[in-house]
Amino acid sequence: MLDDVESRLAELRGPVRPRRHNARTIAALTSNPGCKRRAVLDAAGIDKSALATAVEFPAAYGQSQFAITRGNAFEARMKADGCAELLQLLRDTLGLDLPDDVTYTDLDDVGDDQDLRHAHARTHLTSPDGGAALYDHPLLKLRVGGQDVFLEPDLVAFQHDGRYHVVEIKSFPVIDRQADPAKVAAAATQAAVYVLALRRLLGDPAAVAHEIVLVCPADFGSRPVAVKVDVRRQLSVLEHQLARMVRVDRILAELPTDLTFRLDLNRSAGELGAAVGAVEPCYSPSCLSSCELAFFCRHEGRRSTASLGTNVREDLGGVETIDEVLAIAEGADDGSEVAAMIRNVARVYAESRAT
Numbered sequence: 001m002l003d004d005v006e007s008r009l010a011e012l013r014g015p016v017r018p019r020r021h022n023a024r025t026i027a028a029l030t031s032n033p034g035c036k037r038r039a040v041l042d043a044a045g046i047d048k049s050a051l052a053t054a055v056e057f058p059a060a061y062g063q064s065q066f067a068i069t070r071g072n073a074f075e076a077r078m079k080a081d082g083c084a085e086l087l088q089l090l091r092d093t094l095g096l097d098l099p100d101d102v103t104y105t106d107l108d109d110v111g112d113d114q115d116l117r118h119a120h121a122r123t124h125l126t127s128p129d130g131g132a133a134l135y136d137h138p139l140l141k142l143r144v145g146g147q148d149v150f151l152e153p154d155l156v157a158f159q160h161d162g163r164y165h166v167v168e169i170k171s172f173p174v175i176d177r178q179a180d181p182a183k184v185a186a187a188a189t190q191a192a193v194y195v196l197a198l199r200r201l202l203g204d205p206a207a208v209a210h211e212i213v214l215v216c217p218a219d220f221g222s223r224p225v226a227v228k229v230d231v232r233r234q235l236s237v238l239e240h241q242l243a244r245m246v247r248v249d250r251i252l253a254e255l256p257t258d259l260t261f262r263l264d265l266n267r268s269a270g271e272l273g274a275a276v277g278a279v280e281p282c283y284s285p286s287c288l289s290s291c292e293l294a295f296f297c298r299h300e301g302r303r304s305t306a307s308l309g310t311n312v313r314e315d316l317g318g319v320e321t322i323d324e325v326l327a328i329a330e331g332a333d334d335g336s337e338v339a340a341m342i343r344n345v346a347r348v349y350a351e352s353r354a355t
Contacts, residue, residue: 005249009044014262018045021149023190028290029144030241035282036251038291039145043248046261048292054263055273057296071171074217078169078224083134083156086215089226090158093213098132108137114150122201125157132160140197146247153194166194166212174216174225187214192234210235255279
């Protein structure tokens with residue numbers, strides 16, 4: 001069955017290298033677990049940004065090249081000389097009396113085979129040599145939508161006295177001891193993905209701390225600062241949302257057998273758009289900040305009440321289109337409580353305009 005699923009996902013993707021899952025994609029999936037479209041595209045490893053451009057609704061978000069370069073430089077600084085500067089931050093932040101000879105192991109040294117790299121990481125992480133240790137690039141695994149996905153975090157797992165701390169290095173600044181709350185929240189959610197994956201690899205939730213260490217540049221320079229962030233709430237939400245996700249194999253069973261999203265077949269934007277439209281979406285305005293196909297989905301569902309946001313969709317309880325809402329406001333009545341609510345809102349709005 002697993003081979004059938006992988007074969008079908010490869011047909012959807014075409015002859016290109018699949019995009020690997022990361023904490024950002026899993027966080028986006030779990031923020032909208034009902035979206036079958038994203039679940040299938042991410043499971044197939046499809047380049048959603050390229051697909052969005054091909055259907056003429058290109059993504060309008062993402063990191064600038066400058067931000068990526070700055071982030072890579074800051075991360076390289078933190079990991080230089082066996083993470084010497086990072087180690088001092090961990091001493092101060094966690095209040096630990098650590099020796100200078102803390103071991104540093106880069107686990108990205110056994111080739112490209114994912115199963116081999118995962119086994120290599122498991123061997124090191126479950127059998128530490130003793131004492132404090134830093135492990136870089138551990139290849140982790142997490143079950144998403146009934147499929148096992150590999151995660152290659154750009155983080156360091158710090159082990160001390162048999163317990164691990166996830167260290168997340170980010171390039172957004174902390175200015176006057178304050179950071180952008182949205183960026184901190186996103187970093188905490190992504191780190192929670194790695195905490196969960198590491199706990200499942202070790203088989204013991206208590207073996208990984210629920211407080212992660214977030215490392216960022218201070219003010220407008222490159223001097224680093226580290227803080228502890230409690231991710232218990234994010235972990236709880238993540239586990240709940242992963243449990244709610246529809247299995248990918250069940251979604252695939254509902255799709256046409258000849259469906260493909262291949263970009264090498266010289267299909268028109270309309271043909272590709274029709275292919276994307278064959279998979280049920282679950283659009284909400286929040287998708288604009290987390291999914292490359294959000295503009296396509298918004299245009300596709302522009303007459304749907306879902307396009308007005310989750311709260312509006314839930315308040316309208318079963319009224320699927322904006323046209324239906326307007327018809328009810330103008331007098332159509334099916335006797336439901338929702339219809340009465342819509343007419344009451346329309347009356348109040350009309351009265352307010354009159355005054």
